Amino acid sequence: MDQPLSSTAQAKKAKKRRKESSLWWMYLPSVLLVLLFIVYPFLDGIRISLTNWNGFSQVYDYVGFEQYKRMFADPDTWLVVKNTLLYGIGSTVLQNIIGLGYALLLNHHLKVRTLTRTIIYLPVIISPLVMGYIWYFFFAYQGGALNDIYNWLGLDPVNALGNPDVNPYIIVFVNTFQFVGVAMIIYLAGLQSISKEYYEAANIDGASSWSKFKNITLPLLAPAITINVVINIIGGLKLFDVIVSLTNGGPGNASQSMSTFMYSLYFARQDAGYAATQGVLMAVIILVLSLAALFYLKRKEVEA
Amino acid sequence: MNQVSKRAKWYLTAVALVITLLHLIPYYILLTTAFKRAGDFSSKWLFPDYFSLENFTNAWEQANLSNAFMNTFVITFFAAAMLILFGSLAAYALARRQTRLNKYVYMLFVAVMVIPPLTALVPLYQLVVDVGLMNTRLVAVLNNVAAFLPLTIFLYAGFIRSTVPKELEEAAKMDGASTIGIFFRVVFPLLKPITATVLILSCVYIWNDYQFAIFFLQDSDMHTLTVALASFFGQNTSQLGLVGAAALIASLPMVFLFLFLQRFFIEGLAAGSVKG
Structure with missing residues (x-):
């Protein structure tokens, strides 16, 4: 502004500046906690990934990108990444399809709606570790409920949790069972925000159920789809508890996710530098996939 | 959502109930498991024919x-x-x-x-x-x-x-x-x-x-x-x-x-x- 300010305007501006103090003391404790427990460890993890530290010794060396070379040459890395992607993407696909199906069903004003919604949502509030144990009782080789059925049918019992070809899928199934309620609730909220007028107009045009679903419901659910996909991808990629209780990552490393693999590298093998390197890879994978999904779906939302 | 006939509503209610029952299976298994005494290897699909809180008191302490x-x-x-x-x-x-x-x-x-x-x-x-x-x-x-x-x-x-x-x-x-x-x-x-x-x-x-x-x-x-x-x-x-x-x-x-x-x-x- 070129014009000199009148004294009252100046006073006003000064007052405004005074009023616009940042009140920084109000968020100081929050900033300190987040810096200390999240930002600092995250950055320090990158530093440790460049060392050969064993997790307790005072002495260690910076080894440059040796741990990264080791990681990319390690066949376990690729097995674990493959599992992690299966957990992340598999659970996301299943939770969204089934969650949307449940939401469409419950969007009809059925008498059993509250009951069904409650039961489907219930596992969300139970610890994933406990949920893993509950399903362990179902799938356990000895005394599991599944083998009781096999027994009645005169079939040999199966060791589903000990079979590396099967158990990653059981983990996807249990994770889906546990969190499908979240997707369902978010889709239900989305469905209820769609105005009935669209459907009435489509009915006048004689549109089929499928075309109404494809042309009205899906596009208008786009924001709900975005939220669900991003939440589920992040949740599935960092899966930990349920694996511990169902298979403990085994047999061998067969059902290990990046989280559980990192844990065993650090605590069981004292390979802290390498564990930190795996941590960096995990952060990169989660960031890239969740942001890619977010941007892709946001663009779709605009087009829709 | 579009109106559905009464009959269709019955079908949908039935479907919802089946889904509800399927989702209850793990809790049912949890209950039958938790109420069976050590050494009772009967099927997980059946409740025991006795009532015992033995597991609960033992688990609480142990x-x-x-x-x-x-x-x-x-x-x-x-x-x-x-x-x-x-x-x-x-x-x-x-x-x-x-x-x-x-x-x-x-x-x-x-x-x-x-x-x-x-x-x-x-x-x-x-x-x-x-x-x-x-x-x-x-x-x-x-x-x-x-x-x-x-x-x-x-x-x-x-x-x-x-x-x-x-x-x-x-x-x-x-x-x-x-x-x-x-x-x-x-x-x-x-x-x-x-x-x-x-x-x-x-x-x-x-x-x-x-x-x-x-x-x-x-x-x-x-x-x-x-x-x-x-x-x-x-x-x-x-x-x-x-x-x-x-x-x-x-x-x-x-x-x-x-x-x-x-x-x-x-x-x-x-x-x-x-x-x-």
Whole structure:
């Protein structure tokens, strides 16, 4: 502004500046906690990934990108990444399809709606570790409920949790069972925000159920789809508890996710530098996939 | 949604009931498992023909669940209280004062939300050892607060911007109230709905936390319910009844809370997700 300010305007501006103090003391404790427990460890993890530290010794060396070379040459890395992607993407696909199906069903004003919604949502509030144990009782080789059925049918019992070809899928199934309620609730909220007028107009045009679903419901659910996909991808990629209780990552490393693999590298093998390197890879994978999904779906939302 | 005939509604109700029954299977198996005495190898699909709380009393003592309950309760209570206090204070400043500093600080909180906490396990563990907080309830409280603060601030800030009228604060200011007085007397009571959401989301999360508790609370006196349960399972892999009873005990408080406050859980989630 070129014009000199009148004294009252100046006073006003000064007052405004005074009023616009940042009140920084109000968020100081929050900033300190987040810096200390999240930002600092995250950055320090990158530093440790460049060392050969064993997790307790005072002495260690910076080894440059040796741990990264080791990681990319390690066949376990690729097995674990493959599992992690299966957990992340598999659970996301299943939770969204089934969650949307449940939401469409419950969007009809059925008498059993509250009951069904409650039961489907219930596992969300139970610890994933406990949920893993509950399903362990179902799938356990000895005394599991599944083998009781096999027994009645005169079939040999199966060791589903000990079979590396099967158990990653059981983990996807249990994770889906546990969190499908979240997707369902978010889709239900989305469905209820769609105005009935669209459907009435489509009915006048004689549109089929499928075309109404494809042309009205899906596009208008786009924001709900975005939220669900991003939440589920992040949740599935960092899966930990349920694996511990169902298979403990085994047999061998067969059902290990990046989280559980990192844990065993650090605590069981004292390979802290390498564990930190795996941590960096995990952060990169989660960031890239969740942001890619977010941007892709946001663009779709605009087009829709 | 489009109208469906009465007949179709019956079919849909039947489908909903079948789905409900399928979703009840694991709890049913949990119950039959937990009520069977050691040595009873009958089918998991059948309840025992006797009534025994043997597993529950044994699990309570052997897994030291009373101690674990106390630890979990204390950690959840203090972490939730700190989250609400720190989170609402921070969100108020960030939502109401759009200074350049505050914009950066808000961006920091949003950015931190995408960092997966577990990826920083190694340095975080080392940090906790260095400051001498290993095996203390305090570290579990602080870590849970830090992990949940960004989302809490995000939810509070959104609520303050969209729902809390500035006029009330300005009127209080005219009357000479201090900023902190305005916050606690005028603003905070208006935040009740979002406080309920934050409380529910964070309590479930902290009560059920395993992945941090297992790192920082390895001393058995400090075990929370999940850690106690995992180590109990390690010692009793062949005694599923005991583990089932312990799992049931550990989950009941949250299940009751959910059944009584169901509306808040579900509305809170829907509100949180739409704003998120």
